Amino acid sequence: MADSNNAIVIKKENEGRLAWRKLLVPVVGSAAFFASMLVSIIGTYNTHGWPKNAFKPSDYLLMSIPLIVIISAVTEEVNGDLNKE
DSSP states (O other): OHHHHHHHHHHHHHHHHHHHHHTHHHHHHHHHHHHHHHHHHHHHHHHHOSOSSOOOHHHHHHHHHHHHHHHHHHHHHHHOOTTOO
16 A cells, blocks of 8 residues: 555656656746847947837837736636636
């Protein structure tokens, strides 16, 4: 009986480990993209200064899309599926 419980625990630990490892590739890729973006922003700031009247309303709309997606995804994940029974 103890061997069976131990095997179940080991199996669950391995499944959890594999699930977390699957996140590594997107996380590393996203971190590299984010770092590259920050370096570009800093370089542009050093060359041209802070943007004054550089963006139009359509630019702000485009820049808000990732924020809306992130907020939506996090809210859905935290609150779960409200249609579950």
